[in-house]
Amino acid sequence: MNNNLEAIIYGVCPNLKNVDRNMFLTGFSFLDEDGFEKEELSEDLDERALLGFMVSKKRYMHSLSVAALCRKIALIHGLDGRKAYIAGMLHDCGKRKVDGMLRPLIEEYMPEYLDFPEWAYHQFAGAFLAKEVFRIEDEDILEAIRFHATGKKESGTYAKLVYAADKIDPLRGYDSKYMIDAMEKDIDKGFAFVLQENKDYLTKNGYKVDNPLTRECFIYYKIK
Ligand SMILES: [Fe+2]
Numbered sequence: 479m480n481n482n483l484e485a486i487i488y489g490v491c492p493n494l495k496n497v498d499r500n501m502f503l504t505g506f507s508f509l510d511e512d513g514f515e516k517e518e519l520s521e522d523l524d525e526r527a528l529l530g531f532m533v534s535k536k537r538y539m540h541s542l543s544v545a546a547l548c549r550k551i552a553l554i555h556g557l558d559g560r561k562a563y564i565a566g567m568l569h570d571c572g573k574r575k576v577d578g579m580l581r582p583l584i585e586e587y588m589p590e591y592l593d594f595p596e597w598a599y600h601q602f603a604g605a606f607l608a609k610e611v612f613r614i615e616d617e618d619i620l621e622a623i624r625f626h627a628t629g630k631k632e633s634g635t636y637a638k639l640v641y642a643a644d645k646i647d648p649l650r651g652y653d654s655k656y657m658i659d660a661m662e663k664d665i666d667k668g669f670a671f672v673l674q675e676n677k678d679y680l681t682k683n684g685y686k687v688d689n690p691l692t693r694e695c696f697i698y699y700k701i702k
């Protein structure tokens with residue numbers, strides 16, 4: 479890793495300075511092929527601990543809850559539960575409480591996203607960190623993380639899964655069961671339904687769509 483990249487990652491995740499990342503990276507070996515945690519506890523530190531260093535406790539709990547929901551929906555539809563779990567687990571790994579923290583990373587490595595509203599930076603930073611810190615190479619997982627907050631047109635199946643699961647996570651504290659049911663029935667229709675609910679919420683509360691990815695997403699999926 480070049481020095482500049484290392485400095486920027488430490489700027490975004492100061493806790494990682496005290497961490498030997500090689501000790502953590504076990505290739506998600508705590509998960510079986512369907513994405514369930516193996517019963518035998520490993521002596522090794524794993525990616526869960528690494529994520530715990532990077533995000534707040536609350537964010538960590540949300541991440542594991544989204545991961546479990548992604549896995550459940552994926553397995554119902556015969557998709558890869560392990561992949562879904564990892565995507566859900568890492569979707570918010572770029573999220574930071576402090577405003578402006580992600581800007582240097584976006585400026586240096588993803589200047590094409592600089593004009594996006596700051597709340598969306600964490601999805602781009604998240605995909606970047608998933609690759610650089612967690613060594614994720616799977617494009618489905620990276621796409622799911624990179625667009626989980628804005629959505630996008632022509633979303634892949636795992637991107638639809640993570641976008642929806644993030645919005646309907648039971649830990650969010652509102653009744654989202656009807657949307658979970660919709661996702662369990664049909665991912666494509668369920669995703670469009672969650673998008674519609676999201677747009678309705680924005681309209682009702684007087685928010686405008688503030689970025690081109692969401693705008694294109696709503697048009698592409700014919701959200702009214
Ligand atoms: Fe997020």
Ligand SMILES: [Fe+2]
Nearest residue numbers: 540569570644
């Ligand atoms: Fe989230």
